[in-house]
């Protein structure tokens with residue numbers, strides 16, 4: 001596939017994705033100890049999540065067709081002011097689901113990011129808020 005064709009394909013995919021997915025500011029809330037998260041080019045769905053503190057199981061699927069993705073859960077600011085990764089799934093092939101990761105979440109804000117290549121710059125990031 002030529003670069004231009006690939007770019008056109010990506011833009012078409014984005015247009016469909018943006019048209020079909022409502023408001024990006026929508027918040028997904030759950031009291032349950034399991035989160036099912038879907039990755040694709042180049043999103044994390046749901047993107048804005050609110051959960052209760054405690055042990056959380058992350059079930060993460062790559063629903064994309066081309067790229068590998070992962071999900072990294074990070075604290076926005078560590079001692080040096082940079083994000084610190086708490087845990088991360090394996091690299092997930094298109095159509096596959098990662099072995100679940102389990103994290104004990106304390107109240108606060110966490111970043112959800114795909115750490116592969118520049119996927120975060122392409123929009124593959126989200127926010128996880130932990131509150132009582």
Ligand SMILES: [Cu+2]
Pocket residue numbers: 067068069070114115116119124
């Ligand atoms: Cu990715």
